[in-house]
Amino acid sequence: MIDPGYTELESVFEGEIGEATVLRASLRAAGFETVVPSENIKVTDPFVTGAGALYVSLRARRDEAEQVRAVIAELRARAAAEEDDPVDRELLHRARRRIRLGWIVVLAILLGFPTVILVILAGT
Numbered sequence: 419m420i421d422p423g424y425t426e427l428e429s430v431f432e433g434e435i436g437e438a439t440v441l442r443a444s445l446r447a448a449g450f451e452t453v454v455p456s457e458n459i460k461v462t463d464p465f466v467t468g469a470g471a472l473y474v475s476l477r478a479r480r481d482e483a484e485q486v487r488a489v490i491a492e493l494r495a496r497a498a499a500e501e502d503d504p505v506d507r508e509l510l511h512r513a514r515r516r517i518r519l520g521w522i523v524v525l526a527i528l529l530g531f532p533t534v535i536l537v538i539l540a541g542t
Contacts, residue, residue: 427453428483431476431490438476444493445478450486452478 430452431441442452454474478486500506522538 426480427477428480429475430478430483430486433473435472435474438474441476441490441493445486445489448489450478450482450489452476452486 431438435454438454442454445452454476456474
């Protein structure tokens, strides 16, 4: 853990608190300690800090900053490659189709079958 009195910190990431939290955990697993200076305030009452309430700065030791940035770049590149996975697209397509079918069934039950048929025909 970084000593709270240690002042030689450099910003290695600025962005949403959720992404910073994931990066922080990944960096800790890679052996790098990082800190979010206003973390307690952001979690307790994010709107005390004003504009950009959920926007944070992730900081690392100055002597490790370049290594940490390289790890962050690698993590983001890996995440971007996984987003383009065709298997995930097929699963997403199937899930959307099931959700649509579920809503059609719910509408059919609540509104009656003739109304649902008209809604389906109007949507095509």
